Amino acid sequence: MVKKIGFLLFIFFFSYSAYASMPIQRLLQLIDYIGVDYREAIKDGQVINTEEYGEMKDFALAVRENILQLEGVDKKLINQVAMLESLVNSKADPDEVAKLTTDMHSQMVADYDILVVPRAVPNTLIAKQLYEKNCIACHGVKGNGGGPLAKTMEPLPTNFLDRERYKERTLYGLFNSITQGVSGTGMPSFSQLSERDRWSLAFYVGQMAVQANEVEAGSALWKTKKSNSDFSLERLTTTSPKQVEISSGGDAVAITTYLRRNPHEVMKKTKQSPLEFSIQVLEESRTAYSSGDRAGAYDLAINAYLEGFELIENSLDAIDPTLRRQIESEMTAYRNLIRKDKGEATVNSAYNSIKLLLEAAQSSLSEKRLSGKTAFVGAMIILLREGLEALLVIAALAAFLIKTGKREGLIYLYGGLVVALLMGGVTWVVSTTLIQIGGASRELTEGIAAITAALVLFYVGFWMHNKTSAMQWKHFIESSIKKALNKETLWGIAALSFIAVYREVFESVLFYQALWVQTDQNGQGMIVYGLLLATAILSLLGVVCGRGRNDTLSIGPMVFTS
Numbered sequence: 001m002v003k004k005i006g007f008l009l010f011i012f013f014f015s016y017s018a019y020a021s022m023p024i025q026r027l028l029q030l031i032d033y034i035g036v037d038y039r040e041a042i043k044d045g046q047v048i049n050t051e052e053y054g055e056m057k058d059f060a061l062a063v064r065e066n067i068l069q070l071e072g073v074d075k076k077l078i079n080q081v082a083m084l085e086s087l088v089n090s091k092a093d094p095d096e097v098a099k100l101t102t103d104m105h106s107q108m109v110a111d112y113d114i115l116v117v118p119r120a121v122p123n124t125l126i127a128k129q130l131y132e133k134n135c136i137a138c139h140g141v142k143g144n145g146g147g148p149l150a151k152t153m154e155p156l157p158t159n160f161l162d163r164e165r166y167k168e169r170t171l172y173g174l175f176n177s178i179t180q181g182v183s184g185t186g187m188p189s190f191s192q193l194s195e196r197d198r199w200s201l202a203f204y205v206g207q208m209a210v211q212a213n214e215v216e217a218g219s220a221l222w223k224t225k226k227s228n229s230d231f232s233l234e235r236l237t238t239t240s241p242k243q244v245e246i247s248s249g250g251d252a253v254a255i256t257t258y259l260r261r262n263p264h265e266v267m268k269k270t271k272q273s274p275l276e277f278s279i280q281v282l283e284e285s286r287t288a289y290s291s292g293d294r295a296g297a298y299d300l301a302i303n304a305y306l307e308g309f310e311l312i313e314n315s316l317d318a319i320d321p322t323l324r325r326q327i328e329s330e331m332t333a334y335r336n337l338i339r340k341d342k343g344e345a346t347v348n349s350a351y352n353s354i355k356l357l358l359e360a361a362q363s364s365l366s367e368k369r370l371s372g373k374t375a376f377v378g379a380m381i382i383l384l385r386e387g388l389e390a391l392l393v394i395a396a397l398a399a400f401l402i403k404t405g406k407r408e409g410l411i412y413l414y415g416g417l418v419v420a421l422l423m424g425g426v427t428w429v430v431s432t433t434l435i436q437i438g439g440a441s442r443e444l445t446e447g448i449a450a451i452t453a454a455l456v457l458f459y460v461g462f463w464m465h466n467k468t469s470a471m472q473w474k475h476f477i478e479s480s481i482k483k484a485l486n487k488e489t490l491w492g493i494a495a496l497s498f499i500a501v502y503r504e505v506f507e508s509v510l511f512y513q514a515l516w517v518q519t520d521q522n523g524q525g526m527i528v529y530g531l532l533l534a535t536a537i538l539s540l541l542g543v544v545c546g547r548g549r550n551d552t553l554s555i556g557p558m559v560f561t562s
Contacts, residue, residue: 025180033059034097063081117234121263131201153185161209167245168242218257312365390504397413424508
């Protein structure tokens with residue numbers, strides 16, 4: 001009864017009001033709901049659930065009423081909604097209704113330019129935490145709908161382990177339900193969560209019914225180019241497993257199960273360029289400002305710069321520094337217009353100007369790809385420059401330890417170096433497969449590393465420099481014969497070694513990623529050769545420094561100037 005009352009109120013407010021029109025996102029949610037739940041009402045042309053069937057008829061009517069109110073509605077969509085109402089009223093086969101609602105969904109997405117894919121890779125670890133915090137009470141620990149509050153609800157919470165319902169659901173449908181809530185049920189809106197968190201939750205609950213053997217089979221199939229060539233991120237988020245099976249067969253279903261658990265794999269194929277991201281997010285910023293959300297528009301404008309344009313800033317500067325400065329200036333001005341609330345017309349004009357500049361930058365970067373020779377030299381210089389900075393600190397610390405006769409401290413020094421290099425490799429893998437190192441996180445990481453390095457360097461450097469005066473140095477050398485350096489100092493040296501090296505490695509990863517996307521396949525091979533040559537040169541310099549450690553060195557100045 002509660003469910004029925006809720007749905008009747010839903011229809012009253014959204015279908016029969018001549019002045020109210022349903023938001024596009026909720027209209028899509030309603031269409032998807034019909035496609036999934038209609039089979040709960042009809043089987044073999046007969047009504048198997050009277051209440052459910054009544055709701056389907058009401059929903060079909062609500063969809064028709066609201067689609068007819070849309071601006072510039074396509075005639076094809078009008079015909080589709082009339083067909084939907086006819087199929088529901090005639091108790092048509094559920095598969096036929098599901099196919100039609102899928103076609104309607106695709107038509108609306110195309111006609112109204114609706115974003116139906118995540119912009120960033122969903123984070124399943126965060127999703128698990130969000131699920132435990134927000135969903136367990138109703139849906140249960142395992143997702144079977146048996147949470148502590150489930151018995152108090154009508155209808156019962158969704159059972160995400162139900163294989164039949166799993167086959168009917170799309171990830172975008174789940175995202176929409178998380179965003180909008182579900183009227184007439186206990187499912188509230190979680191619009192307060194970030195978009196990425198909502199997508200992460202959608203992927204998390206969308207794979208709960210998946211079996212391990214399906215994932216293994218899908219993984220093997222995904223690794224063959226023939227099998228994965230037809231898969232896109234949009235297909236993954238907007239097509240249900242059953243629809244995939246009907247259109248492409250069992251192998252495609254297995255790949256779908258694998259990608260639901262590993263969305264980063266398909267996102268690698270469809271990754272936006274930073275400039276495309278900037279244009280898209282600026283458009284969202286403009287839309288938010290037009291709707292009165294000035295704070296949201298400003299945040300999106302900042303995001304468009306930090307997570308988009310800034311990532312290719314150095315690359316563009318090498319090709320067209322004037323254009324780079326102009327874009328940076330225009331984006332700053334755009335944010336100020338929003339902050340000062342200068343009006344929709346002014347903001348729209350600024351947006352159009354920036355869009356033209358970003359498109360010009362996109363054209364310049366795509367036309368002026370780096371040659372193999374340039375890529376080789378660039379890769380070599382990047383590593384030499386960053387590596388030399390770290391090498392100076394490592395060499396100075398190693399020389400000091402050897403001069404004091406405490407070679408056992410070298411294991412701390414080199415241990416920090418090795419861990420930093422390993423972490424650099426992990427950073428490269430993670431940043432290219434699992435997550436994107438965005439502008440804000442990059443600046444934060446570099447800033448923390450710089451401040452920490454300065455503090456550790458000051459501590460260790462002061463301690464070392466304190467031993468460099470003639471009398472103190474002589475006394476220290478003599479006393480060092482009898483006692484080891486204290487453990488606190490050795491760990492400080494290890495920390496400095498790690499931070500000094502990892503900071504340079506982290507910067508190198510960012511530079512190489514930018515360089516990588518500016519070259520073709522041959523150029524990428526030259527990047528590898530340049531990196532190997534620079535590694536060889538740095539190794540040779542390391543050997544030379546090692547042989548020179550027994551010579552007299554001015555440790556203090558070397559540490560502080562490096």
